[in-house]
Amino acid sequence: MRLHPSSLHGSLKDPVLGSIGFLNEVMSRFPEAISFAPGAPHPDTLEDVDVQRYVEGFLDHLVREGRTPEQARRLLLEYGPSRGIVNGIVSDALRRDHGIDAAPGALVITVGAQEAMLLVLRALFRPAQGVLAVANPCFVGIIGAARLLDIDVTPVHESAHGIDLDGLEETCRTAREKGRPLRALYVAPDFSNPGGARMSLHCRRRLLDLANREDFLVVEDNAYGFTATTGSELPSLKALDTRQRVVHIGTFAKVAFPGARVGYVIADQQVTSSSGTKLLADEVAALKSMVTVNTSPLCQAVIGGMLLEHGGSLVELSRRKSEIYQRNLTCLVDALDRYVGDALRPDIRWNRPQGGFFVRVHLPVPADSALLQISAGKYGVLWTPMEQFYLDKAGDHQLRLSCSYLDVKDIEEGVRRLAAFFADEIVSPHRGRTM
Structure with a gap:
């Protein structure tokens, strides 16, 4: 028996259901890339689980x-x-x-x-x-x-x-x-x-x-x-x-x-x-x-x-984990200030949350799957397009960075790669088009 997609529940066609699979597929094709995509707990928090x-x-x-x-x-x-x-x-x-x-x-x-x-x-x-x-x-x-x-x-x-x-x-x-x-x-x-x-x-x-x-x-x-x-x-x-x-x-x-x-x-x-x-x-x-x-x-x-x-x-159960995530978030925002900083503003800007796992970055161009492929393949750094989180397409010029899963040294290196990607692929071409 063969089933046609139209005979199945409409939710199966919703892009939301495929969003996680898409990121996993990209990560599997670029295993050496530093990934700011997963909002997963840090591996260090799992070491003492008995x-x-x-x-x-x-x-x-x-x-x-x-x-x-x-x-x-x-x-x-x-x-x-x-x-x-x-x-x-x-x-x-x-x-x-x-x-x-x-x-x-x-x-x-x-x-x-x-x-x-x-x-x-x-x-x-x-x-x-x-x-x-x-x-x-x-x-x-x-x-x-x-x-x-x-x-x-x-x-x-x-x-x-x-x-x-x-x-x-x-x-x-x-x-x-x-x-x-x-x-x-x-x-x-x-x-x-x-x-x-x-x-x-x-x-x-x-x-x-x-x-x-x-x-x-x-x-x-x-x-x-x-x-x-x-x-x-x-x-x-x-x-x-x-x-x-x-x-x-x-x-x-x-x-x-x-x-x-x-x-x-x-x-x-x-x-x-x-x-x-x-x-x-x-x-x-x-x-x-x-x-x-x-x-x-x-x-x-x-x-x-x-x-x-x-x-x-x-x-008490979460105290050590909280300290790790506070450290990582501070490291991510500080690294953005140092590596991206004023040189690429106002074209590139980001929020400064006081907790959680995520930072949002605003770009002057669409942060779509094509741009993600360039970021991963040429610069070795992954992130999450924000469009999937919006119901009205308002976030198509934003990306999400997650700091939870990475060590400090990887966050530093990842932001350095991001800065190069922003400068070469986004800001310079974008400014050139507007002149």
Whole structure:
């Protein structure tokens, strides 16, 4: 039997689904190039991971809680509940470190943050009803999840200070007039991927007030908040949420390690019907039972053991990793200042985020796949075109640099190569054309 693409789901034609594969293909063809493309954790953060020790620590914890050693062992080898088995440990850590007071029953442990996004969107959106707003630019994972579920997505401009709240309010008004009101907003308030934006405390409070006034939910992604420098931390939207407007999504991919594939969602909103009241988390868990059944108990045990070994603290678990990413980000921005600097401005400019993994560079020409091929083949340096992160093609003159995966010496050499690439292939030809 032969199938025609037109007979398959439309999302399979969406460029978003092929964006990661494209970058992997380019990286495989230029293995010697220094790559600023992957937003992956630094290899040094994986060196001291001892899976067996963490599992044993979690088993000891289960025994201390009252299970027999055999019951604890079987808990890790059987399917387990869809909601998860480390909810209490995660709940305690969030309360202690981040001021998020969510009961274990309001959490669902997911297969990474990506599954959490898919499940939350599936729970919140009925067919052809409601709109999802996203920051523009936006993480491709949420856009891809929305495409898979046939959810309408509308962009709202994001500046260095976070999502444009005036623009969001106008989006709410327009959507309401069209009979398709805004159902939810996806936002990453701390060092968003790929924009690097961070919302001020004032803007966070204003966003929550707007969500309450316009009656939409905020889906908060908190993957990079841990990279804030000590003393500059801001409360998450969920920590400020007194009206249950925020569905909070977290991941252990960065603070622990990505191979565990463990994330979580806090969904403490009440769902009331004639048959009673339950939490949105109950509905998310029910959906999960039809998708992945449960998150691997063994993987959960590893994460639970890591947290327990660090005193049940997310801050302590992520402290060394945060220092590495702060060092790398500082190195990247400083290297851009030194190697690119005033000589290539104003044709080349970049933002200066205070945390996260990413820096955005603006070019006077399109940062497309053809330009990337030249950069990789002739200059030995890779980056990510920003166009894929925008819903309106606004980022076609931008590229993203990720500093998370590289050592300092590679960041230095990579920026030196970038500077040569910018000078030879972009600035000189561009200035020549305008004279």
